[in-house]
Amino acid sequence: MKKTIIFICICVFSLFVFSQKIEDKLNNKKLLQLIENKYNKNGVNRYGSWLKLLENSQSASEWSQLNTVNMFFNEEIKYYEDIDFWNKKDYWASPIETIGRGGGDCEDYAIAKYFSLLALGFPEDKLRLMYVRQLTVDVPHMVLIYLENNDSPPLILDNYEHKILPATKRPDLKPIYSFNGHGLWLSKARGIGKKVRKQHGLKSWQDMIERIEVDINVSNGEIKIEE
Template identity: 30%
Template sequence: MYTNNQGLGSALLGAIVALALLVTPTVAIDTTNVAFVQTHAGTTSIPIGHAEFCQSRPDECRPNAQIVPSIALTETLWLQLLHVNAQVNATVVPVTDQDLYQVTEFWTYPNGYGDCEDYVLAKRRELINAGWPASTLLIAVVKQANGEGHAVLMARTDRGDLVLDNQVGSIDLWSATPYQFIKRQSQANAGQWVDMIDNREVVVATAGIN
């Protein structure tokens, strides 16, 4: 696991300026902009780990009472994203499900240890508890440059889809990450998933999956 908590002030300024160049805030956000991941119509298969998680925690996998397409990214909310991402990355020790639970796949909240999905669940819970609409915090399954699977949290803001990742300390636009985006939670229903459309040529190598 790699985290980088230094220079948050300069990182904040640089990221806000960079993101502002991509999407100009308006009353109605155009989510067809390249800053947002596009999705296919209809639902797709739910990852087995999340399906089992939903069976044990059905209250967390229901239709969202209020569907907020995106949240306005204020400086306060940006700092909140940075804080939650850095805190969870720093406090959870990366361990595979096989080593921790003796199973191939098991999604749960970390108890000091966990793999990529557990980091994502913890970050999503922290941000929802802080007031973020659930429909703007989406678990996503991606493929790394080495072909291995990975999970990240996508925050849908008026500046685009931002990625919170346990493998890096920065928070980046989805299009600036080295992953191929496969599918994510539906904004309408936390227990349903949709396929993502990612036609980029991803060539940047990344660290191994935790």
């Protein structure tokens, strides 16, 4: 896991297949065929379950959406270290890779939840990926946080703890920094933290985006599979 504090430039709605009509972009025969060819039937089934989750959760409350997304990935995705699963020391999988292969590490859980909530219409400024220190096992860790409002502590979506809890109820986590497409924040105790100036993009994120763009080219509202 990267320890260097650097800004991740996230161009959410141009880099991934989410847009105004989720089903039009994601429930696409060519995309489904790509997933089936690249992974297996189980991967296709997980992808279909994810699609159904997004479609059925459109009108649900924010709390219900948070819990549904959090539990889906915690239950459907198995935890593996990158070196064992991807044969790489540090690999950030795209959401489709995570769903297709059915496994990943803490970054992959957090990233997949992040994009899923964006697809459901959550404002980007309420979501952040956060690096923490997991004090129980003394390892670096990534979680997704939801900033409901300025008067409440962030809510933690974590693959270790299935229940969504406020940061004040997670003494096992020591926050280091958080980030989204708007910037990077150095964490302060259990609060939101102080924003720092922008930095250059993170290679792990950029590599993930390139893999998405190789497989899926979103052009004029159509998904084109690269030959």
